[in-house]
Amino acid sequence: MSDRGSAKAPATSAAAAPARPKKPRIPAVLLKLVMALTGAVLVLYLVVHMIGNLQIFWGQTAINDYAVWLRTLLEPVLGWEGFVWVVRIALTVSVIGHIWAATLLALRAKRARPVKYAAGNKVKGNYTTRTMRWGGVIVLLFVIYHILDLTTGTLNPNGEHLAVYENVTADFAPERWYVTLFYVISLVAIWLHLRHGLWSAIQTLGWNSNRREKTLKAIATVFTTVLIVGFLIVPISVTFGWI
Ligand code: HEM
Numbered sequence: 001m002s003d004r005g006s007a008k009a010p011a012t013s014a015a016a017a018p019a020r021p022k023k024p025r026i027p028a029v030l031l032k033l034v035m036a037l038t039g040a041v042l043v044l045y046l047v048v049h050m051i052g053n054l055q056i057f058w059g060q061t062a063i064n065d066y067a068v069w070l071r072t073l074l075e076p077v078l079g080w081e082g083f084v085w086v087v088r089i090a091l092t093v094s095v096i097g098h099i100w101a102a103t104l105l106a107l108r109a110k111r112a113r114p115v116k117y118a119a120g121n122k123v124k125g126n127y128t129t130r131t132m133r134w135g136g137v138i139v140l141l142f143v144i145y146h147i148l149d150l151t152t153g154t155l156n157p158n159g160e161h162l163a164v165y166e167n168v169t170a171d172f173a174p175e176r177w178y179v180t181l182f183y184v185i186s187l188v189a190i191w192l193h194l195r196h197g198l199w200s201a202i203q204t205l206g207w208n209s210n211r212r213e214k215t216l217k218a219i220a221t222v223f224t225t226v227l228i229v230g231f232l233i234v235p236i237s238v239t240f241g242w243i
Helices: 002-016 028-060 058-071 082-112 125-150 166-173 176-206 213-239
Strands: none
Touching: 002 058, 028 058, 028 082, 028 166, 028 176, 028 213, 058 082, 058 166, 082 125, 125 166, 166 213, 176 213
């Protein structure tokens, strides 16, 4: 009996030893860098996409020719639409990288705080985190809908390949005001997500300082607002009959 007791002793002391936290395999700063760089690729795409969309104000030929022109870029090397596929692959890799790094960072933050915040203590951090996570999910769902709407044409009332003007004007026609409303809500979610994301990226890259904080925050807000207004103006103009 005493034998059994002594055999058990080391196991008990090992169990009592404080659990050492596991060392994260990928440093958090690297994950944040992945978020910043993939985010930068996505923002660059959005800037070019928004400027491209504005060609609809120059008429049917301008925007439809632009869609064809995009597919002829680097055609001698990559073939018809080759450039567009390079962009699609870069976007897919960036979206996957962005979500992967965000998920790992979120899981680590959760593990690092096994005890919930005391009531009243959680307001700011939790609000931003929740906005970013749910905002990210809304953006992803919007992009899936948007591709089925204006790229494949599956959900578009016109849905004709390369007839961008006809597809966009049919999509946001006054009687389909709810589609415009859905785009507006999604774009507001994108505005929130992007503004905070830009600010986080600035911090990750170490460009911020106490002195510059206000200015950098203002730049992030103005940049995001101009981008989103540039997008919004197209569906709104179609719904109100300005296009
Ligand atoms: C509300 C304004 C927007 C309009 C009018 C618009 C219009 C379009 C059109 C017409 C296409 C098809 C282009 C083509 O096939 O040549 C397209 C594709 C696409 N758009 Fe938008 N877009 C808008 C906003 C956005 C936003 C906010 C995002 C991202 C968050 C986005 C992401 C994409 C993506 C990923 C594609 C697919 C590109 C491809 O695979 O060829 N768009 N958009």
